[in-house]
Amino acid sequence: MTAAPQLQPLVKDPERLEGRLKEIPPEPGVYMMRDLSDQILYIGKSKRLRSRVRSYFRNACDLSPRIAMMVKLVAEIEFIVTDSEAEALALEANLIKQHQPYYNVLLKDDKKYPYLCITWSESYPRIFITRRRNLGNAKDRYYGPYVDVRALRSTLNLVKRIFPLRQRPKPLFADRPCLNYDLGRCPGVCQKLVSPEDYHKIMNKVAMIFQGRTAELIDALSEQMQQAAENLNFELAARVRDQIRGLEQLGTDQKVALPDDTISRDAIALAADEQHACIQLFQIRAGRLVGRLGFVADSQGAEPGMILQRALEEHYRSVEAVEIPAEILVQHDLPETDILAHYLSEQRGRKVTIVAPQRQLKAELIEMVERNATYELARTRRFADRNAQGMQALAELLDLPDLPHRIEGYDISHVQGSDAVASQVVFIDGLPAKQHYRHYKIKNPAVTSGHSDDFASLAEVIRRRFRRYGEDPSKERVGNPDWPDLVMIDGGKGQLSAVVAVLQELDLLQEVNVVSLAKQREEIFLPGESQPVDADAEHPGVQLVRRLRDEAHRFAVSFHRQQRTARMRRSRLDEIPGLGHHRQKQLLATFRSVDYIREASAEQLAGVPGIGPKLAEQIYEYFHP
Numbered sequence: 001m002t003a004a005p006q007l008q009p010l011v012k013d014p015e016r017l018e019g020r021l022k023e024i025p026p027e028p029g030v031y032m033m034r035d036l037s038d039q040i041l042y043i044g045k046s047k048r049l050r051s052r053v054r055s056y057f058r059n060a061c062d063l064s065p066r067i068a069m070m071v072k073l074v075a076e077i078e079f080i081v082t083d084s085e086a087e088a089l090a091l092e093a094n095l096i097k098q099h100q101p102y103y104n105v106l107l108k109d110d111k112k113y114p115y116l117c118i119t120w121s122e123s124y125p126r127i128f129i130t131r132r133r134n135l136g137n138a139k140d141r142y143y144g145p146y147v148d149v150r151a152l153r154s155t156l157n158l159v160k161r162i163f164p165l166r167q168r169p170k171p172l173f174a175d176r177p178c179l180n181y182d183l184g185r186c187p188g189v190c191q192k193l194v195s196p197e198d199y200h201k202i203m204n205k206v207a208m209i210f211q212g213r214t215a216e217l218i219d220a221l222s223e224q225m226q227q228a229a230e231n232l233n234f235e236l237a238a239r240v241r242d243q244i245r246g247l248e249q250l251g252t253d254q255k256v257a258l259p260d261d262t263i264s265r266d267a268i269a270l271a272a273d274e275q276h277a278c279i280q281l282f283q284i285r286a287g288r289l290v291g292r293l294g295f296v297a298d299s300q301g302a303e304p305g306m307i308l309q310r311a312l313e314e315h316y317r318s319v320e321a322v323e324i325p326a327e328i329l330v331q332h333d334l335p336e337t338d339i340l341a342h343y344l345s346e347q348r349g350r351k352v353t354i355v356a357p358q359r360q361l362k363a364e365l366i367e368m369v370e371r372n373a374t375y376e377l378a379r380t381r382r383f384a385d386r387n388a389q390g391m392q393a394l395a396e397l398l399d400l401p402d403l404p405h406r407i408e409g410y411d412i413s414h415v416q417g418s419d420a421v422a423s424q425v426v427f428i429d430g431l432p433a434k435q436h437y438r439h440y441k442i443k444n445p446a447v448t449s450g451h452s453d454d455f456a457s458l459a460e461v462i463r464r465r466f467r468r469y470g471e472d473p474s475k476e477r478v479g480n481p482d483w484p485d486l487v488m489i490d491g492g493k494g495q496l497s498a499v500v501a502v503l504q505e506l507d508l509l510q511e512v513n514v515v516s517l518a519k520q521r522e523e524i525f526l527p528g529e530s531q532p533v534d535a536d537a538e539h540p541g542v543q544l545v546r547r548l549r550d551e552a553h554r555f556a557v558s559f560h561r562q563q564r565t566a567r568m569r570r571s572r573l574d575e576i577p578g579l580g581h582h583r584q585k586q587l588l589a590t591f592r593s594v595d596y597i598r599e600a601s602a603e604q605l606a607g608v609p610g611i612g613p614k615l616a617e618q619i620y621e622y623f624h625p
Contacts, residue, residue, distance in 0.1 A: 007036060009075050010057070017057060020077055024050045028088045029081040030095060033074045041070050042103040045092040047085045053077060064300040069481060070103045085339045090346070093317050113145030113294045114152060116210055118203060123196040124166050124189045125203050129156065132434070142318070143210040147280070147294040147376070159209060160185065162246035163202055174596040175604070209247070211323045212264070212283045212290040218247050262286060267362075268308055269331035269370035271377040272299040276384065277307050278376040280369050281315065283325070294376060305332040309340065316344060324348040330356050331366050387430025387544070394486075394541030397533060398526070400513060404485035405429055407544075409552035410461055411490040412442075413560035417452035420444075421563055422461040423556035426484075427548050439559045440464065455498035458489060462502045470506030477511060485513065490549050492518040493525050500527045517549050573597075576622050578615055586610045587619075598623040 010017040024031070029049045033042045046052030056063070056071050063071065082088045096104050119125045121137030129152060130142075146152045160167070164187045171190030172178040180186035187194035187202070208217040221244050228237040264286070270279045277299035283291035293315070297307055308330055316324055324344050334340060337354050344352040357363045391403045407427045414420035426436035442457045469475050469483075477483045489495050496516035503509040509527070516525045522542060523532035535542050573584045573594065590608045591597045597605070597619070605616035 007075055009036070009072060010077070011072055011074070021050065021054050021057070024053055024077070024079055025081060026050045027081050028083070028085050029079055030088050030091050032078045032080075032095070033070070034076040034078065035073045036075045038076075040099045040101045041073060042101050043092055043095050043099065045085070045088040047088070049079050049081070053079075064298045064302075066103070066298060085336065086342050089313070089336075089339055089343045093313070093343075096317065113147060114149055115142045115144035116146070116152065116156065117142050118207060118210075120203075124199050126166055126169060127156070127159075127203070127206060129153065141207070141320075145293055145295065147292045147372075155209070158246060159206055162243050163206055165202065165206070166199075170592055174591045174600065210291075211320065212285040213322065214247055214290065215286045218244055221247070263327055264325040265327040265329060266325045267329040267365050267369050268312065269366050269373050270304060270307060270311075271370060271373040272304060272307070273377065273381065275299060276377065276380050277302075277304075278373050278380055279307070279311050280373040280376065281311075282365070282369050284365075285325075292372070296380060303332075303335075305330075305334050308332055309334040309336060312340060316347070321347050321349065324352060326350065326352060328352065328354045329362055329366055330354060331370055332356060383431075384429075386540075390430055390540045390544035393539060394544055397524075397535055397539065397541045398486070398513065398515060400486065402485065404513070406481070406484050407486045407488060407548055408484040409488040409490065409548040410458060411549070411552040411556040412454045412457045412461075413553075413556035414442075414447075414452055414457075415560075415564070416450055417447055418449035419560055419563040419567060420447045420452065420457055421556060421560045422457060423552050423559060424461070424465065425548065425552045425555050427544075427551075430544060432551055437555060439555075441563070454491065455494055458491070458495050459498045459502045462487075462499045463506070466503070466506055466508055466512070470508055473507075487512055487514040488545055488548055488552075489514065489516040490519075490552055491516050492523075493530070496525050496527060515545070517545050519549075522546060576619055578618060583610050583615070 010020065026048050028045075028047045030043065030045050031049055031053050032040050035041055044052065056067070056074075080091065082091060114129050114131050116127065117130050117140060118127050119137070119140045121139040129149075144152075159165070164184060166189040167180045167186045168178070168190070173190070175191075177186065177188045177191050177193065181188045181193070187199065189199065205217055205221075208214065221240050225237045225240040225244065228234075228240060265284050267282045267284065268279065270277050272278070275298070277297045279295040279297060281293040281295070282289055283293070295311055295315075297311065299307065312328065312330075312334075324347060326348075328344075333356050334354065341352050341354045344354075355362075357366060391405070394400070395403050405428060409425045409427070410422060412420065412422050420442035422440040422442060424438040424440070426433045428436075440461050442460060444453070444456050444460050447453050447457055469477070487499075489499050493516070496514070499514060499516075500509060503512055503514065514527060515533075517523070518525065518532070521532075522537040524535065524542065524545065525532050537546075573579055573587065579587075586608050587597055587605075588594075591600060600620075602613070602616045602620040605611055605619050606613045608616075611619070
């Protein structure tokens, strides 16, 4: 009995690749590329499926590095034929929302621009600023990314003064609201003094502000104020009046206004060089600039019109229908203007026009958007040049064969051996790639409170990180996005020697470039060398490694503090007979701290799910002997 041939990427099996390409029809539709583990890498659309898919495998030098990397991982191609290009666009949008493939992110989430998040998945939604998108539930909504961080914070602070909103992620007290309730800043969410339905109504008003519908909200509040006054409910009318005055302040600082303009419109333009495209999108509602969004995309192998097309598709895919404007002004003609306009019109329920203006006020508006994009491109270049210079200098300093595009940094954090943890941080092209960060809890039984061993801890972490490569020598290294070009250990010669011993044991020392960075003099040590590398602390390559080391230290310390806090919260509860880990979690979820549990009465304790009257009495007697 012969074993079935092992499936491999299509680029390594030209015969199977050609056969698969011939099966794809020259019709409009959607294609899906999958890897060896059957995960969807990319979803795309085309009016001629066969030509579009074949273009990925024809000439790799025409592809961006990111897409070229994806093509190397493609093991299977699926397709769905549609009747028209418009149907293909709608189907592509739905499939991307459903599967969220990694390589479908045209706009880089480089943490440069913040988003505003409203957690609609919660009974009492929170509102906060974040630089990481799509972290929580699919029901949560993200608005942005916003270019002007200061203006966003100012707007959010003003909104929290205008509307009574949840001010804290966790209650301050177990049995009473905090001062924000007495000041009218919070409706008493922690004690459920407001129903989830009423609170959602408040949040819907807040969402209208960040959807660019402030004028519509003011009109609705004016009607509510008028009706309250007619019903002689003057207290409510006064509150609504104050809200209207606060909302009117949001428009007082606007520097851009179009005269005699009642149409909602977005204006989009870009500035690009050989590698980067910085895109700016101005949101104009009722003649006022209400939002300025910023995106960064790869410009390699793409025309400006295509970049704008994909940027608009990706942006409007993640917004609600009411946020789609009636008119979209574009800097360059789009390859599929009619298809995109038809798709957006169906989503909005009304006609959407896409036009590239050539004269008068609209053309001047596009020029202003382009000018802002040019400034952002110059800023992006400065960061890119600094990082490229750092990688080049580091490669020369350490005599690396190629630029270290992926660098991993490791650090250990503990207090005299207690709650020992490790961090793995990743820099890609000189920038933090937080989606690849990892935490490790040290499992070595010899590392306990009062006895620390950083050498053994680092050895354990490196073994856990690279063990699968040592066990499977055939596992791909070159071209594997998970394989590091350089590993940095926070420490001196001792820490480096411990890591080198593990890599030798795994037979990977010749394949992993590893160095250590000593804190005292910022010196870099290489394996087998007794003296540090001859380099100044201000050397661009050393500065890059220092940024990596500082980030690894920050990430390790933050995780250690979380573990230590959790242990301290649980320590006294562990001494209570019959109180297991699950019931401890229930108590802490309700009362938030051991101090509040101690202050609670037996009746209050018995009200916690899983805590009966008998156990509640035991807990109360433990704290009140």
